[in-house]
Amino acid sequence: MAQTNDSKASPYELYYNPFSICSLMVLYTLRVKGEPKSAADAVDPEERFIDIYTGEQMTESYLEKHPKGTVPALLAPSLGVKLIDSTDITKYLCDRYPSLVPAAHKQTIESLLEELHEISYVTISFKPEDRRTEGVMEAVREIMAQPDTSPRYREMLQVKLDGHQKRLQTFQDKNQSVASVEADSRRYLEKISQLLCSKHGGGQEHQEQTWIFGDEVGPTALDAHTVVFIARLLDAERAHLIPEDVLRYGKPKLESDAWLGITKGNPTLHTLWEKHQGQQKK
Ligand SMILES: N[C@@H](CCC(=O)N[C@@H](CS)C(=O)NCC(=O)O)C(=O)O
Structure with a gap:
């Protein structure tokens, strides 16, 4: 499902979901970014909705674009730009829009x-019974288990799974709890x-x-x-x-x-x- 804004043909595409805190951070940064350093620095991406609540982020075509299978992602293939983390996207915008970082x-x-x-954010956003991270990991494993999943697609899904596993591990290693994240x-x-x-x-x-x-x-x-x-x-x-x-x-x-x-x-x-x-x- 794709939704575009009315910008003229832009080399940039922003993959987002409106219920993703990191996507919203990038989208709102784009709305308040001010003037670019020069016309050539302008970043007015075509905004493309990714339904992370029906698994669109773990489809083969999305994983081809973005190995972690998350949103947001800012891509501009013709400029060699592939940014797959909200902080990296924000830094990229800050380099081009001076009022974002005086x-x-x-x-x-x-x-x-x-x-x-x-x-x-997951800890303060979801209740344990929502099983947000576990649900995503189970869905990835289910696709991997299907006999018609190609070896290449399975490999890409494994990368996504490893990313989630690593995040869970970091959470445990830091001994984090709801109370510590609230603090x-x-x-x-x-x-x-x-x-x-x-x-x-x-x-x-x-x-x-x-x-x-x-x-x-x-x-x-x-x-x-x-x-x-x-x-x-x-x-x-x-x-x-x-x-x-x-x-x-x-x-x-x-x-x-x-x-x-x-x-x-x-x-x-x-x-x-x-x-x-x-x-x-x-
Ligand atoms: N560190 C990344 C986090 C990206 C992330 O975890 N995005 C979540 C939404 S906030 C997502 O795509 N979840 C779906 C999934 O992991 O499959 C960033 O800052 O962009």
Whole structure:
């Protein structure tokens, strides 16, 4: 299933899913990216929907494009671009759109983005009974077990399986738990709160209007990723992890045209979306 935006023929393709936090981070970065360094630096990808809830990410044709079989992915075959991680895609955009990483805040932005992406989103997004990672791994194994799966396709599926296994192992090695991931989230958002506070001296009145480094700086890559993280925590019923000033900062962005243009007003979590759909049918 493919959905395209109205950009002119672009050499770039962005594979995404609107219920994927990392896809949303890239999509929102694209919406607030500002002006490119030059016309040749412009990145306005054709956006292609991948249904990661029916297994489209583990089809042979998608794995040919993207060996990990995840979203997002930014590809531009004619430019030799193949970026298969949201942080790499964001760096690529930052190199081309200077307002995403203003020099004065570069170090802060880079180190906080790194910290944000260390957080296990799966742990705070899904309940153990959702069996999100296990479900994906089982589906991959099922395809591998089918007699008509070619040796080449089986090999590609094994790479995807190994990637998931490695992630699970890292989680166990780090001794992570829901409580520790919640603590990581709080620690991260506390730093955002401090930045907001240093900009506005703790006053409440302007925070709804502004960006982390202030209106004169405008949206940076840190804003783009943090706003999406806030949206996900809200959808995952984890509002208690968000400091009040950070919530006041985030909420208006989640009502903006840029955000609603991406989500169409849907939640960021597929499980929540399904629940809403079910309720509407009753
Ligand atoms: N580190 C990657 C994570 C990508 C990732 O795990 N994407 C998830 C959605 S948020 C996905 O594609 N899940 C489907 C699957 O693993 O099969 C990034 O930042 O892009």
